[in-house]
Amino acid sequence: MNAKRVVGALLLALLLWGCKTPKQPALGEPLADLTPDQRADFLAGKEVFERVFDPKNGLGPLFNANSCAECHEDPVLGGVGDEVEVHATRFIPPSSCDPLFQEGGPVIQQNATPLLRALGIEKEQIPPSATSQASRSTPPLFGFGLLDAIPETTLLSHEDPHDVNGDGIFGRANRTIDGRVGRFGRKAAVATLSEFNAGAFPQEMGVTTPLSPVEETINDKPVPPETDPAPDPEISLDDVEKVTLFTRFLAPPPQQVFTNYDEKRLAARGKKLFGALKCAVCHVPTMKTSSSHIKSLDRKNVALYSDLLLHAMGAQLADICLGQAHPADFRTEMLMGLRFREKFLHDGSAKSVQEAIERHDGEARRSSEKFKALNDRDRKALLKFLETI
Amino acid sequence: MKLYTLAIALAGWLALPMQAAETDQLKSDLLGQCMGGRERCWKFQSSDQIKELVIKNKIEDAQKRVYTIALKLQAANTPGKYAAEARVEYSRTKTGWHIKQVGLLSLKKID
Numbered sequence: 001m002n003a004k005r006v007v008g009a010l011l012l013a014l015l016l017w018g019c020k021t022p023k024q025p026a027l028g029e030p031l032a033d034l035t036p037d038q039r040a041d042f043l044a045g046k047e048v049f050e051r052v053f054d055p056k057n058g059l060g061p062l063f064n065a066n067s068c069a070e071c072h073e074d075p076v077l078g079g080v081g082d083e084v085e086v087h088a089t090r091f092i093p094p095s096s097c098d099p100l101f102q103e104g105g106p107v108i109q110q111n112a113t114p115l116l117r118a119l120g121i122e123k124e125q126i127p128p129s130a131t132s133q134a135s136r137s138t139p140p141l142f143g144f145g146l147l148d149a150i151p152e153t154t155l156l157s158h159e160d161p162h163d164v165n166g167d168g169i170f171g172r173a174n175r176t177i178d179g180r181v182g183r184f185g186r187k188a189a190v191a192t193l194s195e196f197n198a199g200a201f202p203q204e205m206g207v208t209t210p211l212s213p214v215e216e217t218i219n220d221k222p223v224p225p226e227t228d229p230a231p232d233p234e235i236s237l238d239d240v241e242k243v244t245l246f247t248r249f250l251a252p253p254p255q256q257v258f259t260n261y262d263e264k265r266l267a268a269r270g271k272k273l274f275g276a277l278k279c280a281v282c283h284v285p286t287m288k289t290s291s292s293h294i295k296s297l298d299r300k301n302v303a304l305y306s307d308l309l310l311h312a313m314g315a316q317l318a319d320i321c322l323g324q325a326h327p328a329d330f331r332t333e334m335l336m337g338l339r340f341r342e343k344f345l346h347d348g349s350a351k352s353v354q355e356a357i358e359r360h361d362g363e364a365r366r367s368s369e370k371f372k373a374l375n376d377r378d379r380k381a382l383l384k385f386l387e388t389i
Numbered sequence: 390m391k392l393y394t395l396a397i398a399l400a401g402w403l404a405l406p407m408q409a410a411e412t413d414q415l416k417s418d419l420l421g422q423c424m425g426g427r428e429r430c431w432k433f434q435s436s437d438q439i440k441e442l443v444i445k446n447k448i449e450d451a452q453k454r455v456y457t458i459a460l461k462l463q464a465a466n467t468p469g470k471y472a473a474e475a476r477v478e479y480s481r482t483k484t485g486w487h488i489k490q491v492g493l494l495s496l497k498k499i500d
Contacts, residue, residue, distance in 0.1 A: 101429050102497040178431045179464030189428045199426025213492035
């Protein structure tokens with residue numbers, strides 16, 4: 001009898017072990033199931049990500065930050081920063097957008113090296129032909145490799161530019177200037193992770209790369225040679241690619257599982273409300289990556305809570321155009337890891353998740369109004385659910 | 390003098406197809422290449438996107454060939470025409486010259 005009980009207990013333990021949820025990597029850790037070589041690539045990329053540039057090894061002469069880590073550090077490497085960038089472009093109604101590349105746009109650098117300051121230039125100016133400017137907080141980079149691996153067809157399958165289903169939501173993909181579907185950036189104007197990273201070196205740090213081998217202009221004027229002592233390109237393609245591998249293998253934020261019964265129940269109620277208020281129409285809970293030779297990226301479900309499409313968010317939030325995004329258009333913000341952030345919306349101007357929801361307008365107005373009309377308990381439930389993702 | 394002028398004209402006439410072939414080769418080699426980064430990025434997806442390509446400079450040694458080219462670019466499915474300058478680097482391998490990388494020197498929206 002005892003032997004039977006022991007065998008039964010062992011079988012039950014084996015069954016429970018088999019059913020257990022795989023351990024999620026902690027924030028800032030690499031994806032699970034990487035090979036030893038891939039983990040080595042992650043660590044090598046992390047080193048470049050943390051490299052501090054100075055004028056002798058490429059910084060500036062105009063720049064926003066002196067390392068990738070300066071803007072992506074909270075609460076761990078790959079997260080957000082307290083920096084707020086300035087962007088500017090020219091919008092010509094009804095739908096033409098000039099990113100003002102030649103005049104220094106769209107990223108207007110806010111710092112200058114001592115050699116440039118000695119010439120009286122302390123930062124880049126908003127180009128006179130710009131029609132608007134924007135503030136941008138830095139995005140967290142967790143899970144960006146998975147985001148990069150979602151097939152374009154999946155993004156396009158969520159489009160409804162003419163609101164055929166009549167729900168008041170007009171999602172559409174942005175396009176890069178060369179016509180590809182965009183997904184990275186607050187206006188989804190960048191197509192791939194490698195391009196997102198490759199552009200960060202010249203635009204954020206003033207570091208030239210083999211793909212951008214000359215310094216950007218200072219408001220359409222060439223950089224004075226004496227202010228740029230480092231030979232171009234100031235970083236190798238190999239190092240740029242290492243940073244891409246670091247971000248590609250950076251795990252998504254772990255989801256929070258409440259063990260307390262009341263919290264669990266409240267979050268479950270909030271999840272239902274998230275659907276009922278139509279938040280999930282734009283903040284699509286999951287998408288699946290395509291097949292990949294990298295096991296950690298191969299056909300994975302990504303709980304990104306975004307459709308990666310553009311939606312008109314109303315006149316109050318409107319700022320710059322970019323690609324085919326009009327001033328009021330923004331890519332649906334990804335909500336994964338929301339609980340690790342302290343500032344919200346594209347410019348970091350919302351101090352709480354609740355404030356961010358309440359400031360949703362345009363296509364999201366009806367959902368926002370429904371949220372405001374919730375009773376206290378249901379509002380808490382929805383916010384509790386957002387703490388889990 | 391007349392003979393001299395004629396010789397120059399003939400040389401130029403003979404060089405034209407060679408340069409056209411070089412331009413066509415560049416257009417073909419650029420397909421699949423990316424230059425720049427973030428919003429200032431162009432991936433050459435079809436030769437139709439290259440509305441104009443002019444070789445502005447060419448430097449070559451035993452192992453490396455570098456072109457500076459001027460481009461007019463336009464994608465079929467998105468509005469806007471762009472003028473760009475690019476640095477195209479080739480390296481010599483056992484099988485011949487192969488494109489190594491393309492660097493974006495300048496980019497401007499022109500239409």
